[in-house]
Amino acid sequence: MLKKLTQSETLAEQAYREIKQAIIEGRFSPGEHLPEEAIASMLGISRTPLKKAIEKLSYEGLVDLRSGKIARVAEYTPNDIENFLQLRVLLEPFNVEQIVRIPISEEKMSELVELVEEQKKAIEDNDLYQFIQLDAEFHLSLAKLNPNQKLQQFIEQLNNNLHRRYLILSKTLEYGSKTAYEEHVSILKALQKGNPEEAGRAMKTHIQNVENRIRGYQASSLH
Structure with a gap:
């Protein structure tokens, strides 16, 4: 289920990436236990770097790590997702309206264009793991353009601790990655035109x- 690791980077970093990719690809399911001894054996490493990897996955919300219990892949509820999206729909449109007015430098705009182009390539390569990374990076890059550090922190926290968790576990990006990319293109075009209202x-x-895609996926998965 998991491939053995090499020494090109820290074993903890490799274990984190390998387990995360397994969760993204559905090789580990929501609620499934992750026994340290078995996982360490699969990866060909000791339990020390594995613990660090699981702690990082726990911080991102992908793994539930409770004292005295075996770690397991996190689960989610429709109510969790609804609460999360209510916050995003308030903060992120406001953020893009603000950063257009700053305005965005040519250098930063070029970086956003490159991010969106990389998303397209990830879709063409059928690399869901890479697309998820780029999707999060796109939203975080927009937040970092705002000089309001508190707003940056709120959006970053939402994305780091919630965005990946619910979009990964609900399989929403797998279900609608191409459409998400096209929506990012629309946001980018509005930013390039310098139109705050259109960007928002x-x-x-x-x-x-x-x-809507989350609800659509949930409905289809019941049939």
Whole structure:
């Protein structure tokens, strides 16, 4: 189920990436236990770097790590997702409206363009893991353009601790990665035109469509 690791980077970092990819690809399911001894044996490492990897996955919300109990893949509820999206739909449209007015430098705009182009390539390569990384990076990059550090922190916390967790566990990005990419293109075009209102609408539409895709996937998975 998991491949043995090499020494090109720290074993903890490799274990984190390998287990995370297994969760993304559905090789580990929500609620499934992750016994340290068995996982360490699969990866060909000791339990020390594995513990560090699981702690990082726990911080991101992908693993439930409770004292005295075996770690397990996190689960989610529709109510969790709804609460999370309510916060995103308030903060992220407001953020893009603000950063357009700053305005965005040519250098930063070029970086955003490159991120979106890399998302397209990830879809063409059918690399869901890479697309998820780039999707999160796109939203975080937009937040970092805002000089309001508190707003940056709120959006970053939502994305790091919640965005990946619910979008990964609900399989929403696998279900609608191409559409998500197209919505990112719409946001990018509005930013390039320097239109705050259009950028805000594009971001709001994107987040609302994320919610619709989650609901659509959940409904289809019941049949």
